[in-house]
Every structure is written in C-alpha cells, then in structure tokens.
Amino acid sequence: MSRWHNLLGRWGHPVASLRYRVGLSALNRFVSLFLVGAVLSISVAACSGGNTSSTNASSPGASPASAKQDVELTLVAYAVPKAAHDAIIPKFQEKWKAEKGQNVTFKQSYGGSGSQTRAIIDGLEADVVHLAIGADVNKLVKAGFVKDNWTKRVPNNGIVGETVAAIITREGNPKNIKTFEDLTKPGVKWVTADPKTSGGARWNYFALWNYAKKQGADDGKALEFVTNAYKNVVVLTKDARESTDAFAKQGQGDALVNYENEVILAKQKGEKLDYTIPEVNISIDTPTTIIDKNVDKHGTREVAQAFVEYLFTPEAQREFAKVGFRPLGELGKEKEFIEKFPPVKTLGRIDEFGGWTEAQKVFDDGGKFDEIRAQIAKS
Amino acid sequence: MTDVSSSFLPASNTPPKSATGQEQKWVPIVLIGIALAFLALILYIPAINVFYQAFHKGFGPFLHNLGEPNFQHAARMTLGLAAIAVPLNTIFGLCTAWALARKRFRGRTLLLSIIDLPFAISPVVAGLMIVLLYGRNGWFGPFLQERGIQIVFAFPAMMLATAFVSMPFVAREVIPVLEEEGTDQEEAAYTLGANPWQTFWRVTVPNIRWGLLYGILLTNARAMGEFGAVSVVSGNIAGKTQSLPLFVEEAYKSYDTEAAYSAAVLLALLAVVTLVLKEILERRTGGHLKKTH
C-alpha cells in the first residue's frame, strides 16, 4: 500500500483540488448499487438452479417415495427432429412408468450433427443420440463411445428417421426445375448448405452424385456433373436451416435443395414453399443409438435401449411422420402417408457408395469436394 | 502524464476566426442528421426488423414464449453468467487500467495489445481452447475426471467462455480516461493525507466513472449476448446448460421463428437494463459534479 503512496508521491507536486470530497458519497452509492445488483442476480441464478432441479424431479408426478429410483436420460440430437422427440418423449415416459413404475426425465440437446458428435467425444454425457449422418456415429465408434455392433442391436440398422432430398422452387416453378439435372443448367441459380459444415448438405452432394450414377455416368462424369451443379450455387450457407432462409426470406436463387422433412416442417410452421421430390433420389438415413460408454457409467443402459427401440415402434414413427419423416415399415402404406409422401421411383442408398466410412472421405481435406471447389474457383 | 488543459490552450493560440452564430445553428442539425442516418442504416432498421419479427403476430405469442420453462431457465442462466463474469472482469479491468495507464515501460504496447486479443480470437476458437484445457481429452481432463469435476458442458466452462470474450472491456474503457485525467487530484489527495485506498475510492473511481460504467455496460451486453464460444462448451442441454442466445438458436433451428425473435428481443432489453444504472448514476452524481466545476 505504502509502495503506491511512495510511487505516486514521487510523481507529484501538490495541486489544490477539492473534487474528491464530493465524489465520495456518489461513488459509494454507485458501488453499493452495483454490488447489490450483482448479489441479487447471483442469488436469483442460484435459487433458480435449485428450483429447476426440484421441478424437474417432481414434474412427471413423482411421489417422494419413488423419487429415489428416478432415472435421467440425456438425448443429444441434430436440430431437425426436435419436434418429433418433443412429442415422443412424453409417450415413452408414460409407457415406462406403466411398465416399470419408474419415472424417466429427459434432458435434451439439439444442434448441428457434427458439433453434437464433437461435444460427446469431448465429454458431453449423452445417453442416446440421434444424428444426421452415419459418419458422425462412426466417429463415436472410433472414439470408443459406441460399440461397433450398433447397427445390429436395433431394427432397420439403427436408421430411425428416413427422408429424401427435396427441390424447393419459386412459386409456380418458373424455371421448371424438377430433377437434379436441372440444377446443372446454365442460368439456374440454387442454394444449399455447405457440405463442409452441414450434415444435410453432405446428403445433397450424394443426391447429385447418385443421380449422375443412376444415369450411367462413371466416376469422372459424375464428378463433372456434380461440379457443374455446384458452379450454379449462389449461396453456401452454414447449415440447412439457414439455406431455407437464404432462399425463402432473402430471395436467393431459383431453387433450394434440402431435406424433405425439413421442408414439411417449415411449411407446418408457416413458411410458404413449393417443392418437388425428384424421382431419382437418395434415401437420407438418420441413425440413432445408445452411447455404450455413458449408459454403463450412468447405469441407464436398460432404459436407454428401451427408448431407442421405442423410436422404431409404429407409435413413435407416427410422430416422426407427422413432422415430415418418411415412416418406416407398414406405417408408410397408410393412405394418409401415401398422399403426404410422393413415391420415389429410383431410390439410392449411401451403402452403394461404400457407406459413410467411404463417403465421408469426399469432404475431408484434399478430397473430391475440395477438387470441386478448386474447379469452381478457376472458372 | 500530460496536463490536459495546458495542452489545449496552445492550440487556440492561432488567431481565432470569428465564430458566427448562424453556423452554430445548422451544424448540430446536420451532424445529428448524418449520425442518425448512419445509425438507422446499420442499426435501427435491422433492429426494427427483429422487433417486427417478434411482434408481427401480436403480443400473445410473445408472452406465451416468455412463459416457457426452458426459456425462463435460459434467461436465469444468462443472468447468472453475466453476474459472475461482469464483476470478475471489472476487478481485472480496474487493476489492469491502474497498472498500465500511468506507466511507461518497455513492452507496454505489447501488453495492451495482448489484452485486446480476446476480441480478435474467434469465439468458436475461444470455446475450443477451453475444451482443449478442460475437456475429456484436454490438459486437465483426466485430473478433473478422476475427481468427478465437470467443467465443460456445465456452468463453469460457460462462465469461463463468457468471461473470456468480455474480458478486455473495462480495462480498455478505463485506460484512456485514466490517461486523460492525469494525476493531479490524486496527488492532491495524498497531500491532504489520504491513504491509497481512500484516494482510489474517493478520487480515482469518481473521475473514471464514465469509462468504468461504459466498460461495465459493454461487458454485460457482450456477456449476455455471447453465442459462439458458449455454444462450443455448453452442450446446449435445454433446461440445464442452455443460455438465452443458445435458446434463440435452437428455437430458430426448429422453425419457432417467433420464439427465437422474442427471446432475442428480451435479450436485447436485458442487456441494456444496465443503462438504467447509468441513468441512476447520472441523476445522483451528475448534479453534484456540475456544481463543482
């Protein structure tokens, strides 16, 4: 303290000023106000923490006695199926309560598929995941979080949500864009998310690739086709959601390629969109699995596995279908859904291109997509 | 340090041209006009669009969205983050400003530039750095895991990220004011027998209070609004580790556009409530100060 005194003393010669006496009361008030504010907000935050945990525990109607065996599941998913899970979770909770007499509370996290995967690897304690592409689950397998038999222990190879690519056009489709080939035509401008950052956009890439392949193109020709298509892209957004806005709200391009289910959801939420489902298309398969490492740690394997299996039941699939996913199995044959989901004549699958282990390489550093970007930069 | 008033006077030694009364009248109007036009283009029209999106279906949906439990939890989370990050950064900022403002030494410019760095680091990278330190595979990951301490994907990491991105504000706001102010009054206080602590609270802080206040305002606004860094370290679990900006993002992603914009509007309002504080300060101290001049 006196050090400061010395230091300051060395600088100065006395100058008369009396301002400091007035400053005292004002400043004290300011500081005390500030402190009071800070303390208040901290206490509010602290109390709220307590409140939420207690309400969460009691909200599913738990009696204090059964509270002990309550179980908590953390569901980590990509952004789009939120609406479906919001509807499915209460049903599962009811069912589990009836069967096992146990309350399940859910903690949910939604975000970009890649970011969510990364978070789990870095320590986000998810019990169940629902991701946009198989490549992301493969990363979890590689990091030792999920056993490599994950496709075998649930129905449908773990693919819980199926959809296809949709081409969204301006009202009345003035440029008559119906197939993926139309996107390569000169003068057509279209919007997609960037495959480098968006899982959905990687599916779009393979929708184009699949189209070229189904027309009999070899790898070279297919690459040329895809390159030509990407040459016409006006905006490469960060994710699928932003591409919808760039097209619909900000008027970019003549067409937008996005998930069919996302278009249906957007329409339900009041966006005005005209779309066609190309007849040569790719099956967009979104996988789910339990995270073995975490469920064993939390002791939630049984209920987590039950939830994952429940997602494949007609009950749950109906909820998925309501928000735009193509229902699995027999459910798809119901009249309502046949009308809602126009049939696709030639449906490609990612397995035809080596599955996601191979397919992901396209987007890695120096992969095919980098070649395409270099090509576009040159022209 | 330079004495302010003496450095100005020589500037007006040049023979002053006659100031005309007419000039005084239109200059402010033109200046205000230009400033407001610029603000309108960059700030107001885009901001009005946010309000329009939030309210174009009336107040009903807006109020309904405010009632959502997840929303309320996110709001409390954001307040909690700001409540810790702001005082921390204020203390750091004051110490730094005090240490740096009146000393000249080798490396001072470098140190000042380093203090600015958190702004230049992309928020995503800021989050990444925290993960690299405290994440499962991070430097301290094994240590923390052994002891069952959860830092990333929990409140502590979110707090670190928030404090990181809003770190330099107070220091950077106070340093210029402190430099401008000079040491005269403090010296006077010492001569009158005040100890350093008294001098600091009674002389320095009142003098730098505008800089300090703006620093706190900015810290608070930035702390509440931060998305990028927090999103990397939060895990975004609704009702648990979701702050308001993350809530906005999630609502937007699931096409709940109104909910997203309502939350954004509330966030904007929350962040500027500190201006109420400024108003109080102005009312209470402004009058006193003017008299002393």
Add this chain to the structure above:
Amino acid sequence: MATDASFSIHKAMPTTEALSRSTSNSPWKSFWNSILHMPWTWRIMFAYLAFMLFLPVAAMLTKSLTIGPAEFWRIATSPLALSTYDVTFTTSLVAALIDGVFGVLIAWILVRYTFPLKKLVDASIDLPFALPTAVAGLTLATVYSENGWIGSLLAPFGIKIAFTRLGVGIAMMFISLPFVVRTVQPVLMQIEKETEEAAWSLGASSWQTFWRVLLPPLFPAILTGVALGFSRAVGEFGSTVIISSNTPFKDLIAPILIFQRLEQYDYAGATVIGMVLLIISLLMLLVINFIQVWGKRYD
C-alpha cells in the same frame, strides 16, 4: 509467445523493487523477486491474464504444433486460406475505419447536443452486443437482401449487399460499432468542460474547437476503439457467416475455415487457422497501439 511477452515486461517493470533488486546475481532470481514484490494490481492482472488468456492460448498453440511445421505451413498457406485472410482482414479494417469516423460523430452528438429521444439513441448503441450474433446476421441479411427493406431500394441501381463482401462489411460494421462510440464517449465527457469553453471563449467555431482542440486528445481513444472494433470484426463468425454467400475466393471469411475443420473433428487444423488469425491480429493491434503511443509523443 505470450510467456515471452510477460517475461520481458517483468524485467522491464520500473518499480522501485525491480530496480533495487536488479543488483542481485542471477537474472532468474531478480525475475522471481520482481514477481514477489509486484504491486498487487499487477499480480491480479497477471494472474487473471495467465489463467484466462495465456493458458488457453498455450493450449491452442501446442495443439496446433502437434501436426508438425510442414503440415502447419501447408494448412496456413493454402490458396483458400490466403484468400480468406485477405477477405477477413481488409474488410475488417475498412469496416473499423468507417466505424471510427461515424462512431466519433455519434459519440459527439450524444455528448454535446440534446435532441429528442437522445436517451433511446444512447441506449441503443449497445444493441449489437446484446443481440445474439446469429440474429444480427439474420436480420441484416433480411433487410439488405434484394427484397428486404433497404436492399430493395438499392437493387434498382444494381447494388447487391447481402451475400457479397459488402454485406460482410456491413455485418462487421454492425458488430463493432459500440466499441468506437463507447470508447470515445467517456473521454469526450471528461474533457469537454474546461477545454471547450476555453476554446470558445477565445472565439473558435465549434468546427475549429472539434478539429483543433478536441480531436488531438480524443485520438488515442478513437484508435483504441478502431483497434477493438477491428479485432472483433476479424474474429466474428456468427453474423458474418449468414450474410456472406460463403463462396470460396470471393467472400468466404477465415473463421469459417476454423468451423469447417471443427466439423471434421480436426482440432489441430482448426487451431492452425486460429493461430494465424491470432498472430496477424496481434501484429495489427500492435501497429495500432504503437501509432497511438507515437501520436501522444507530441502532447
């Protein structure tokens, strides 16, 4: 890098303690002593900086070096990366300078004049910080797109703002505006009274008062504001990525390269770009801060 800097500062610290102990034999000992006898404000500053800034940056640096210098260089200087540096840094600089001019003007009218709704205008300056960046990007993209409120007025003249580099610049101006205003404002408040009145009493016009009397002492604050605004614009991602069309070699910004690598779980690659941005920003901040010091030499 960071530790070097702090080391040189410890040594250079002109406190009485450091000076008195400079006679002791080993330089390490004198360094240690200067830490032990540092004023407490310095201790808090360095402790906080070490924990909040140096440690994380060190983690980032070591991560980026794990891939080896050759790979580091390849990622840092790929043609795409170089073009994104160009887009990011020039656009940020221009945006910060424009903000510098208008920010001073705004601070000036807020401090000097009274006009209707002034308090509201004052309050609104912080909005760009408070709005989540994604919302900012979204609303800017909407308003400045061809069918938006402002964009539609400019479209007939063939000016396209959203989804071009111009749009990126607008977003950067938006997010860094508060820096300049809020740095200049307190200084302006501090100095207005005595000096301006003195100048006026000598008969200077308000323009002269501003240019000759107010600007010189304001200059450091303005530069600080511009420096901060610039660095914020360089790092900004959330809003710029939405208003940019993200076309490589055209308006793709550098932070998105980081994000792309993160998405591939390539932390090392991401930190490489992060380090490059950090070093360039640090250099530019140094230049700006040096100009500031240099400018003050003539006070």
